[in-house]
Amino acid sequence: MNQRERSIEITDSGRGHLDELASGLDGVWTGHRRREEFVRQALTAIHLYTRDVHYLVREDKVQIVDEYTGRVMADRSWERGLHQLIETKEHCAVTGRQQTMARISYQRFFRRYLKLAGMTGTAREVAGELWAVYRLATVSIPTNRPLHRTTARGHIFLTQEAKWEAIVVGS
Numbered sequence: 090m091n092q093r094e095r096s097i098e099i100t101d102s103g104r105g106h107l108d109e110l111a112s113g114l115d116g117v118w119t120g121h122r123r124r125e126e127f128v129r130q131a132l133t134a135i136h137l138y139t140r141d142v143h144y145l146v147r148e149d150k151v152q153i154v155d156e157y158t159g160r161v162m163a164d165r166s167w168e169r170g171l172h173q174l175i176e177t178k179e180h181c182a183v184t185g186r187q188q189t190m191a192r193i194s195y196q197r198f199f200r201r202y203l204k205l206a207g208m209t210g211t212a213r214e215v216a217g218e219l220w221a222v223y224r225l226a227t228v229s230i231p232t233n234r235p236l237h238r239t240t241a242r243g244h245i246f247l248t249q250e251a252k253w254e255a256i257v258v259g260s
Contacts, residue, residue, distance in 0.1 A: 096137075099129060104125065153165050166184070212227045
């Protein structure tokens, strides 16, 4: 089991045990490769994907959490039956398998537009990437009104309780 790469290898003794369990079964269980792939995916779903870390369950649906941004990717699903196995693991309604017909990155997708523009409060941090990928310049626009934000000095707390007490009291 490799948690970093989220992959599982079946050992020789595991293959032998799987052969015993599959004896007498027909259909997909007759082919060694196929059944090993099914079992590998099932073990991956059980042991390498954690609820509220890799995915959320909302309204009886499994929703993927992007591991880099922490955002919920509600319209995405894992492939090769993994999504359905996790739905089964979480006792959700099992959706049909989706076949990927084509893939395109967000960068290539946006390059297909003749004109691109946008507005955000955080573009300065990625200005280099926006220029390198899309040839989009970023422009800082000053605020409409003067900022009233002040930076307070930092606080250090010895315990979690002290930190939360200060947050609640507002010191």
